[in-house]
Amino acid sequence: MVSPTIDPKLLEILVCPVTKQPLRYDAEAQELISDAAKLAYPIRDGIPIMLVDEARQLDAEPVPAKQ
Amino acid sequence: MENSFTVFDRRAVRLHRERAAHLGDGDFLLREVAEHLLDRLDDVRRRFPLALDLGCHTGQLARLLNGRGGIETLVQCDLAAAMVRGATGLRLAADEEALPFRDGAFDLVLSCLSLHWVNDLPGALIQARRALKPDGLFLAALFGTDTARELRASLMAAELEVEGGASPRVAPFADVRDAGDLLVRAGFALPVADSDTLTVSYADPLRLMADLRAMGETNAMRERRKTLTRRETLLRAAGLYRERYGGADGRVPATFEVVFLTAWAPAAGQQQPLRPGSAQHRLAAALGGNEIGSGVPADPGRR
Numbered sequence: 001m002v003s004p005t006i007d008p009k010l011l012e013i014l015v016c017p018v019t020k021q022p023l024r025y026d027a028e029a030q031e032l033i034s035d036a037a038k039l040a041y042p043i044r045d046g047i048p049i050m051l052v053d054e055a056r057q058l059d060a061e062p063v064p065a066k067q
Numbered sequence: 068m069e070n071s072f073t074v075f076d077r078r079a080v081r082l083h084r085e086r087a088a089h090l091g092d093g094d095f096l097l098r099e100v101a102e103h104l105l106d107r108l109d110d111v112r113r114r115f116p117l118a119l120d121l122g123c124h125t126g127q128l129a130r131l132l133n134g135r136g137g138i139e140t141l142v143q144c145d146l147a148a149a150m151v152r153g154a155t156g157l158r159l160a161a162d163e164e165a166l167p168f169r170d171g172a173f174d175l176v177l178s179c180l181s182l183h184w185v186n187d188l189p190g191a192l193i194q195a196r197r198a199l200k201p202d203g204l205f206l207a208a209l210f211g212t213d214t215a216r217e218l219r220a221s222l223m224a225a226e227l228e229v230e231g232g233a234s235p236r237v238a239p240f241a242d243v244r245d246a247g248d249l250l251v252r253a254g255f256a257l258p259v260a261d262s263d264t265l266t267v268s269y270a271d272p273l274r275l276m277a278d279l280r281a282m283g284e285t286n287a288m289r290e291r292r293k294t295l296t297r298r299e300t301l302l303r304a305a306g307l308y309r310e311r312y313g314g315a316d317g318r319v320p321a322t323f324e325v326v327f328l329t330a331w332a333p334a335a336g337q338q339q340p341l342r343p344g345s346a347q348h349r350l351a352a353a354l355g356g357n358e359i360g361s362g363v364p365a366d367p368g369r370r
Contacts, residue, residue, distance in 0.1 A: 009140060010157045013117075013172040017165035041167075048159040049148055050167035053078070 006043055016041075017050050033058070073186050076291075077146070077164070080184045084124075084147035084283035094127055094282060096267065100325050101128040101179045103263065104208045107329060108136045108177075111204065115175035116140065121163060121195060121207075122181020124283075125153030136175065145181070147283070163191045168198040175199075178207040180325075183240055192253035201334035205255060210240045211262050211324035217312045218275065218304075218321065225304035226296075235291060243326045255330035256337055265323045272308035273301070275321050 006025065014023055016034035023041070024033040031040040032048055039055040041048060049055075105128070114137025120128050123143035132138060143154040144161035151158045161167050163178075163185050176195045185191045195205055219236065226233045241249075243262040250258035269275045313319050331337065351358035 007157050010142065010159065013142070013168050014159070015167055015169045017162065017167040020169070022169075044148065045152070046158075047148060047151055048167075050144075050159055050161045051146075052162075052165065054160075 006046060006048065010048070014048065014050070018052060031056070075184055075186050077162070077184075077186065079291075080283075081146045083280075084145065085149040094124065096265070096278075096323060097124060097127050097180055097282060098131065099265065100208050101131050103325070104128070104177065104179050104206060104327065105131055105135055107206055107327065108175075111136070113137070113204070115204065117173050118142070118175040118177060119144065119168070119173045119198065120154075120156075121166075121176055121178040122146070123154050123158075124150050124179075124181070126155055128177060128179050129154060129156055138175065142173075146184075150283075163194075166191075166194040166198055170197050171200045171203075172198050173200065173203055175204045175206070178209075180208055180210065182207055183209040188241065189249055189252055192249060192255070196254050196330075196332055199332035201332055202337060203332040205250075205328065205330045205332070207328045208325050209328070211326040212240045212242050213264060213322055213324035214240050215279075216322055217308060217319070218272070221272065221304045221308040221311065222300075224307050225300050229297065229300045229303050240324070241326050243324075246326055246328055250328060250330045254333065256333040258328070258330040260326060260328050262324055262326045265325065267321045267323065268314075268318045269321055270318055272305040272319055275319070276301070 005027075011023075011025055014032065015021060016023055016037050016039065018039065019034060019036040021034060021036040024035065025031075026033055026040070029040070030043040032043065032050075033040045034055075035058075038058040039052065040058055041050050041055045043049070116137065116139045118136065118138045118141050120126075120141060120143045123129065123145050126143060129141055129143060132141070141156040142159070143151060143156045144159050145151045145154075146160065146162055148160040151160055159167070163182060164187055176199055178195070182188060182191060192205075195207075199205060222236045223233045226236075243260050246260035247258050250260065267275075269278075308319055309317075349358060
């Protein structure tokens, strides 16, 4: 199965909701990474989940999605 | 941000919306209000190529859009990912209290019946304004103070009667009289706030409660009761609702007040209100009447 890709138009306008700094797109991990906040926001089924509650702490090990 | 002024439990708001995404069929009110909101967009002779639907539910607004407002790209976000999954545009999950968009990204921000669950409404408005380009349009609908007043009164009376105490059950809503000030405080220009009252006729008060659940509009106040409400209390509330508000046909009305907000991100060259006292012509002359002095001297800063 081809992993759903994120629309470049969306990438262009997204920033970290905490720091309002630009994000790095990790296509392999399907994450949007905020270096300033040390958070990785997951992309699930092509939908970026830009919620701090759902983000992975960058110092921590990758964890499976909650619930 | 959580302190003693935090009214809503945002995690509960999100859970209720996640659940509502799977219940479906309770969205007639949402579609009705979205239609009113888009009527206002029709009144604006401008094109908005890149727009945001803030709190998009399952995409009801987008389905009614039909190319109106010259929107070429619509970004849809909601606090609940399950809601967004039903949408079809550029989708994401986002919190109205912490928006993930760069400054000046959008030509238009639309929001239909989502901002009433926000704790920090001025903060959310500031974030929406920042996401707009200069001279971008903000157009929102949110529930006003009169919403579900029959239900609020019936539930409180029933709870007092059956359980000897009452807990907050219907959320506090925005007052249209404060809304204009809020927009100004959030840095918007040319703000307009007005409200419409919709009355929906229900066969039964319990049907109304089921519909509210299907819209994800269940109680998410932090001070809400965390235990299940006794069935007896709900039935008594439904009985009181029928007694107090029911019509001859046995149906009951439910009031929904919707506050519409229209405002623009400030820009140079935008029309500005004139300074008080700067008029070039007398109103009395235009009306052909006699002018009666107010006794207050004219603005000394004039001329």
